Amino acid sequence: MQAIQSLFPDDIVAMARRVVEENAAIGRKIVLAESCTGGLVAAAITEIPGSSAVLDRAYVTYSNEAKQSDLGVPLDILDAFGAVSVACCFAMTQGALERSEADVAVAVSGIAGPDGATDLKPLGTVVFAKAIRGEEKPDADERLFAGENRCGVRLQATLCALELLLP
Template identity: 65%
Template sequence: MTELNILPADIVALAQRVIAENAALGRKVVLAESCTGGLVSAALTEIAGSSAVLESGFVTYSNAAKQKLLGVPGDIIETFGAVSAACAWAMAKGALKQSDADVAVAISGIAGPDGGTAQKPVGLVVFARAERNSDKIDAEERQFEPVSRAAIRADAARVALELLLPTTDEG
């Protein structure tokens, strides 16, 4: 029986690196996904042995889910919006709190084709990376070309996987 891989080869290759490099360090990861809808978690679980690294993943698409499952304060969403560094950071910290993982990556964005504004256009995705026992804030915005919803989600998954790779001071 032939396996059907629905993910692009470069995403699978990146997921393989994430699994191998984090496994070598004995490190567990957790995801807090919004606009990617579990795509990053799916990429990691394409890899045999992913259970050694992927501790859990949260798909918190609605603002209510971000608040209920990850503890994102309502005033952050009201003040800055769900697609903001503040919200992504709170999502990442909440994912760590709700898991036994060592590092978390959160993704929140506007995949389109609707939902964008002049301030937050379609293709805007915010990422945050948090480590257990660290208050260091790593958050960044990316503006992807709004070619298609699928392209934005795939681009966001690539960035999130890169953020799960150990940094030079970790390994």
């Protein structure tokens, strides 16, 4: 029986390796704030030897309560826009940066299914945000991974979040 080399598909491992190598080369630390990915982004990064030079910490804030208590996401943002929103993900990045020594934060929140979808936020909707310490302009994006099952949505979201961590 052959040993498993990685928990992740090759494309995610390759992207995680780039994240670790390229951020290490510039001395940049990262922090993650994950919801629908449930720690997959952090797990992918820690698959790579040397990741401790890059990953400062990761928050898995799956519930709205965790987003509030662990990252300081304001209740009014959650009430007005929901957890799957640019406003929430941006607040998640800000909270992660405030609570870490990292230089860059990436947040991800979405609807992996099979429940939770609405007409405005269908199954496969995932929102990402990136913030760099000292810069006022956040980067945010919303994607729809249509046709994917729960696992597929989470893996696609992991890959996108990793891409945001490239310098």
